[in-house]
Amino acid sequence: MANGNGSGAAPDSAPAINAMVQYTKDFSFENPNAPRSLGPQQNPPNIAIQVNVNARQVADTDFEVNILLEGSATVDAEVLFKFELDYAGLFRLLNISPNDMHPVVMIECPRLLFPFARQIIADAVRGGGFPPLYVDPIDFAALYRRRLEEVAAAQGGAQAEAT
Template sequence: MATQNGGPTQNQAPSLNVLAQYIKDFSFENPNAPRSLGAPQSQPDVNIQIHVNAKPGANNEFEVELKVEGGAKVGGETLFAFELVYAGIFRVLNVPEQALQPVVLIECPRMLFPFARQIIAEAVRNGGFPPLLIDPVDFTALYQQRLQENAAAQQPAGQA
């Protein structure tokens, strides 16, 4: 069916558009500076956690938050710590209902990640350390892990 008078076509292709992206919350701590800025005695222990949240809005829009938190320690002493909530507003059109959640929780954070990675790398560098270049993230695996955790939480006690 063709478009008539600006109306929608019956077989429109799915689309995903980034309407906005922004830092929602950010902190960087360098609690032991300047002492921590010297060459470490051993390889720092770097810990990074990533969480994805999404909230529906109006007009097929979703706010997707990518929360990245972590830091580095040597011998139990903190070198630096950070927390970033980087978000985007996405418009998702013509996506089947069964595919909507994976699109929002996999594809949207995949689009946000390079920007969040850059913000963290620059903050760590500006804190006096070599830039922290976070490895690419498998958002499909994170999504599947979240599904498994939700399924396990919904199982009655005593069942495996």
Template structure:
């Protein structure tokens, strides 16, 4: 506990504020319409990839991007495809340095995800298909995979040097 003028002071509480949210880039393709709008002969193969990127800004602010790419196919025929980059500006204050990266790369995308999910569901529905309801994402597991991949790449680079 710190003191000021002889009296104890409280450390300010950590805070995470959403300053803005926005669609940075969005694309929806329905390349085989109207042929693709009928009942499919078999269950569509749905593929979804999620990536998180962050950039620091001024005074404890970060721009966090949630990039969601995916689509559905039946055999070789594409039913639909989409790419969404949904971003937010976050202010992170009073967070210890060792906790900053997990907050930015886990908690911030967790706050953005429901909005990105709804944008995609609406676009797929507006494209003539049942809404695509993406399952919740474990951003902590994605973060751990990212750290493990970076460590493996560093070991590979060290082994080649």
């Protein structure tokens, strides 16, 4: 019997990612040299951003996924602003194969969280007296692949030392 969407699969067997809740775990914005830093600058700021993704399983089908974004804007040696954001979501993953679970948690879940984290940062920077900072889109698949390569290289190095 069809489920009404044109496929013959039962509706409860389709893979699903459900965002149960999203939340800010920790957030800090610093504007250490205001109001001096809010005036015109001779040079454009140097903006540095670091991204990290963490996840932990909290139930059979539920995972908490965190995006950690740290950034700063400097001109010469002067800090204009700094921020740290730990933005998280609780995701329920249903009917996803065990082989696909880790990539879904580490790529797709952060991809769903990112636009909200991006807006929090933009609003905070604007509230600090600067033009909003819209963090460029992040390729979470590339970050995931790079992390796998780092782990493989570390394991390969450890195995080489053991022999």
